[in-house]
Amino acid sequence: MENRITKLFGIKYPIIQAGMIWCSGWRLASAVSNSGGLGLIGAGSMYPEVLTEHLQKMKQATERPFGVNVPLLYPDIDKLMEIILKEGVKIVFTSAGNPATWTSHLKSQGITVVHVIANKKFAQKAVDAGVDALVAEGFEAGGHNGKEETTTLCLIPDIVRSVHVPVIAAGGIGSGEAIASMLALGAEGVQIGSLFAASAESSAHENFKRAIVDAKEGDTRLMMKKVVPVRLLKNRFYQLIEEAENRGAEREELQQILGRARAKKGMFQGDMDEGELEIGQISGMIDEIKTASQIMAELVDSYNQCLERIYPMKM
Amino acid sequence: MENRITKLFGIKYPIIQAGMIWCSGWRLASAVSNSGGLGLIGAGSMYPEVLTEHLQKMKQATERPFGVNVPLLYPDIDKLMEIILKEGVKIVFTSAGNPATWTSHLKSQGITVVHVIANKKFAQKAVDAGVDALVAEGFEAGGHNGKEETTTLCLIPDIVRSVHVPVIAAGGIGSGEAIASMLALGAEGVQIGSLFAASAESSAHENFKRAIVDAKEGDTRLMMKKVVPVRLLKNRFYQLIEEAENRGAEREELQQILGRARAKKGMFQGDMDEGELEIGQISGMIDEIKTASQIMAELVDSYNQCLERIYPMKM
Numbered sequence: 001m002e003n004r005i006t007k008l009f010g011i012k013y014p015i016i017q018a019g020m021i022w023c024s025g026w027r028l029a030s031a032v033s034n035s036g037g038l039g040l041i042g043a044g045s046m047y048p049e050v051l052t053e054h055l056q057k058m059k060q061a062t063e064r065p066f067g068v069n070v071p072l073l074y075p076d077i078d079k080l081m082e083i084i085l086k087e088g089v090k091i092v093f094t095s096a097g098n099p100a101t102w103t104s105h106l107k108s109q110g111i112t113v114v115h116v117i118a119n120k121k122f123a124q125k126a127v128d129a130g131v132d133a134l135v136a137e138g139f140e141a142g143g144h145n146g147k148e149e150t151t152t153l154c155l156i157p158d159i160v161r162s163v164h165v166p167v168i169a170a171g172g173i174g175s176g177e178a179i180a181s182m183l184a185l186g187a188e189g190v191q192i193g194s195l196f197a198a199s200a201e202s203s204a205h206e207n208f209k210r211a212i213v214d215a216k217e218g219d220t221r222l223m224m225k226k227v228v229p230v231r232l233l234k235n236r237f238y239q240l241i242e243e244a245e246n247r248g249a250e251r252e253e254l255q256q257i258l259g260r261a262r263a264k265k266g267m268f269q270g271d272m273d274e275g276e277l278e279i280g281q282i283s284g285m286i287d288e289i290k291t292a293s294q295i296m297a298e299l300v301d302s303y304n305q306c307l308e309r310i311y312p313m314k315m
Numbered sequence: 316m317e318n319r320i321t322k323l324f325g326i327k328y329p330i331i332q333a334g335m336i337w338c339s340g341w342r343l344a345s346a347v348s349n350s351g352g353l354g355l356i357g358a359g360s361m362y363p364e365v366l367t368e369h370l371q372k373m374k375q376a377t378e379r380p381f382g383v384n385v386p387l388l389y390p391d392i393d394k395l396m397e398i399i400l401k402e403g404v405k406i407v408f409t410s411a412g413n414p415a416t417w418t419s420h421l422k423s424q425g426i427t428v429v430h431v432i433a434n435k436k437f438a439q440k441a442v443d444a445g446v447d448a449l450v451a452e453g454f455e456a457g458g459h460n461g462k463e464e465t466t467t468l469c470l471i472p473d474i475v476r477s478v479h480v481p482v483i484a485a486g487g488i489g490s491g492e493a494i495a496s497m498l499a500l501g502a503e504g505v506q507i508g509s510l511f512a513a514s515a516e517s518s519a520h521e522n523f524k525r526a527i528v529d530a531k532e533g534d535t536r537l538m539m540k541k542v543v544p545v546r547l548l549k550n551r552f553y554q555l556i557e558e559a560e561n562r563g564a565e566r567e568e569l570q571q572i573l574g575r576a577r578a579k580k581g582m583f584q585g586d587m588d589e590g591e592l593e594i595g596q597i598s599g600m601i602d603e604i605k606t607a608s609q610i611m612a613e614l615v616d617s618y619n620q621c622l623e624r625i626y627p628m629k630m
Contacts, residue, residue: 001630013630120532139454140466148533151455151466153487153496154596158532172468181468181496183625217435217473218463226561246541248563281469300630310498311626315316315328315615 004166005189008112008132009091010065012036013300014189015179016135016168017196017292019069019093020143021045021278022267026054028201030061031292036300039064040093044071045264048079055087065091067114072097085109093135096144103129114168118146123159133166134159135191141171142193142280145222145229153185160186174282176302180310192299194280200291205270208277211235215283224258226251233277237262319481320504323427323447324406325380327351328615329504330494331450331483332511332607334384334408335458336360336593337582341369343516345376346607351615354379355408359386360579363394370402380406382429387412400424408450411459418444429483433461438474448481449474450506456486457508457595460537460544468500475501489597491617495625507614509595515606520585523592526550530598539573541566548592552577 005014017024017032019040029039041058043051051068058066068089070080073096081102084092092106095116106113107130115126116135123134136159138152139145150158152171160167169187173179174195182190197204198212215233222231223241226249232238240257249257258276266275290298320329332339332347334355344354356373358366366383373381383404385395388411396417399407407421410431421428422445430441431450438449451474453467454460465473467486475482484502488494489510497505512519513527530548537546538556541564547553555572564572573591581590605613 001628003628138466138468140469149536150532150596150599151453151468151487153453153466153468153493154455154599155532157490157492158600172466175472177472177500178468180499180625183628184492184495184499184621186492217465217470221464246563248561281465284465284469285473304629306499307626307629310495311622313316313318313498314619314622 003188005133005168008166009038009067011038013296014168015296015299016040016189016191018170018191018193019043019067020193020197021263023197023202023204024069025203026058026061028196028199028203028292029066030058031199031201032196032296033062033064033066035293035296036064037296038091039066041066041068043068043080044074045268048076048083051080052083052087055083055089059087067091067093067112069093069095071095072099072101077102081106084111095135099126099129099131103131116170117159118155119148119150120158120162123163127163127165131165133168133189134163135168135170136187137191138169138171139222140231140281142197142220142231142283143278145231147225147229149222149229152182156182156185156187171280172282174285176299176304177306179299179303180306194283195286195295196292197279198283198286198289199295200289204267207270207272208267208275209289211272211277212279212283212286213289215279215286217284220279220281220283224254227254227258230276230278231280233279233283235266235275235277236273237266237276318503320448320483323481324353324382326353328611329483330611330614331355331504331506333485333506333508334358334382335508335512336578338512338517338519339384340518341373341376342518343511343514343607344381345373346514346516347511347611348377348379348381350608350611352611353406354381356381356383358383358395359389360583363391363398366395367398367402370398370404374402382406382408382427384408384410386410387414387416392417396421399426410450414441414444414446418446431485432474433470434463434465435473435477438478442478442480446480448483448504449478450483450485451502452506453484453486454537455546455596457512457535457546457598458593460546462540462544464537467497471497471500471502486595487597489600491614491619492621494614494618495621509598510601510610511607512594513598513601513604514610515604519582522585522587523582523590524604526587526592527594527598527601528604530594530601532599535594535596535598539569542569542573545591545593546595548594548598550581550590550592551588552581552591
C-alpha cells in the first residue's frame with residue numbers, strides 16, 4: 001500500500017504512534033518505526049537535555065524514519081527546536097499552539113511538518129502556515145482536546161473535504177477495523193495513542209499501564225473545559241475536578257486544584273490517586289500490555305481482514 | 316447485499332431512518348421504506364390518536380416494511396402499545412427506558428423488537444429482555460444521549476464484541492463513507508437521524524430544517540447532563556442552559572428553564588430562539604434539503620464507491 005502519508009514519511013504502513021508525554025521515548029518510538037510505522041518521540045515532557053539523549057538513542061535504535069512531537073506551548077521551545085535541528089530530525093509534529101510560529105522555519109530547514117488540530121479553523125490556519133499534513137483529533141482522544149467536542153467520526157470527513165493536504169485521523173483508534181473505518185472516511189493515515197501508551201516499550205509507569213488495561217467503558221471523561229479541555233481517566237484527582245466543576249468552579253480554582261506536575265506524578269511516577277492520567281476513550285477496549293511490534297502486526301492483520309470482510313458487502 | 320439486519324426487517328439496504336420526535340411522520344417513514352430502507356414513525360411526539368392516523372396513512376403509502384419508535388418513558392405508553400398491536404405494526408424500536416418492561420409482550424405478539432442503548436450495561440439488559448437487535452448510539456447523536464459520552468467509534472466495536480444480536484450503529488452517520496466505516500467496525504446496519512430530519516418529507520418546521528443546513532462544526536453540544544443528557548443546536552434557549560450550567564445550576568433549576576413543550580416549539584413550530592432544537596453533530600456536514608429517496612440513493616452510491624476505493628488499500 002502506498003498513499004500520500006506513506007510517501008510523505010517514507011514508511012510502510014500509514015500508522016503513526018502518537019508522541020505522548022511520559023509515554024513516548026526512544027524505546028517506544030524506535031519499536032514502532034522498526035515495525036513499519038512512524039514512531040514519534042514526545043518532547044512535551046522532556047527537558048532539552050533529555051530530548052537530546054532520546055534522539056541520540058533513537059538514531060542508534062533505528063534507521064527507519066521517525067519524528068518528534070512538540071507542543072508549541074512548551075516554555076523553552078527555542079531550545080527544543082535548536083536540538084531538533086542539530087540532531088537532524090526530519091519530521092516534526094506540532095500541537096497545542098499557533099502553527100504559524102514555527103512551520104515556515106522548520107520547512108526552510110527541510111523538515112516535514114505536521115500539525116495537530118481539532119477543528120476546521122485551525123486546520124485552515126495550519127494549511128496557510130504551510131504544513132505537509134494534518135492530524136485531526138476527535139473528542140474521544142486522550143489528553144488535551146478541542147473545545148468543540150467534535151468526534152472523530154464527524155471531524156474527519158469535514159476536515160478531509162476542507163483541505164488539500166493529507167489527513168491523519170486520531171482519537172478512538174485502537175484496531176485494524178478502526179483504521180479501515182478512518183480510511184473509509186477519507187483519512188490517509190491514523191495516529192494511535194492509548195494502545196501504545198499501554199505497550200511494553202512505553203515509558204509510562206507500570207501502574208498507569210495496568211490502569212489503562214483495567215479501564216472500562218465510561219472510565220474517561222473530558223474535563224477542565226474552562227481551562228483547556230483534557231480527557232482524564234477517573235481517579236481521586238478526577239473526582240476533585242468533577243466536584244468543583246459540578247458546583248460551577250471557575251478557571252482559577254480548577255488551575256489551583258490541578259497544581260503542577262500532576263501528569264508526571266500519575267503517568268510516570270505511578271500515583272494512581274493524585275496523578276493526572278491522560279488517556280483516550282478507547283482504553284475501555286485495551287485488555288493487555290503488548291509489545292509495539294505485536295500491536296503493529298495485529299493492526300495490519302486485522303485491517304487487511306476487515307477489507308476482505310466488507311468488500312463483498314456491496315449494496 | 317444480505318445480512319442479519321436486512322433479513323430481520325426484510326429490507327433491501329441496512330439503513331434505518333431514526334424515529335425522531337417532530338420529524339418522523341408517515342411521509343418521511345414511507346419515503347424511506349419505499350426507497351429500500353426501514354422507515355420509522357416517531358411516536359414520542361404523537362398523541363395516541365395522532366399515531367393511529369399516521370399508521371393508517373403509512374399503510375396506504377407503502378407496502379414495504381416499516382416500524383415505530385416508542386420512547387418507553389412516554390406517559391400514556393399502554394395506549395400507544397395498544398394502537399401498535401391493533402394496527403398490526405411488525406417492528407418496534409424502543410428507547411429511553413427499561414427494555415424489560417415491554418419486550419417479551421411485544422415479542423409474544425410476533426413483533427420484532429429493537430432497543431436503543433448507549434452503553435454495555437443497557438445492551439446486556441436489552442439482550443436479556445430478548446430483543447432481536449440493538450441500536451448503539453454514540454455521543455455525537457442528536458437528542459437524548461448516554462451519560463458515558465462514548466462516541467460511536469468507541470461504542471460500536473465494544474458493543475459488537477459483547478452481544479450476539481446484530482448491532483445498528485447510530486450517531487454521526489450522514490454519508491455512504493460513514494456507513495462503510497460502521498460496517499468495518501462490525502455494525503450490520505446504521506440508523507440515520509439528522510440527515511432525514513432535514514429532508515423534504517420530514518415533518519419538522521422549515522425554520523428548523525434551514526437551521527440544520529446552516530449549522531456548522533461546533534454548533535451542537537451535549538447539555539443538561541444533570542437531568543438527561545441531550546444534544547442541542549446552539550440558540551437562545553441553549554445559551555440559558557449553558558449559562559446556568561457554567562455556574563453549577565442543579566437539576567431542578569435546569570428543569571425549570573426547560574419547562575414544557577420546548578422541543579415542539581422549536582422543531583415543529585419553528586421558534587428558533589426559544590425552542591429546544593435536538594440535532595446531531597453531523598448537522599455540520601448537511602448543506603442541503605433533499606428528498607428521502609435522493610438521500611437514500613446518494614448513501615447507497617457513495618457507500619459502494621467507498622468500498623471500491625478502500626479495497627485496493629491492502630497493507
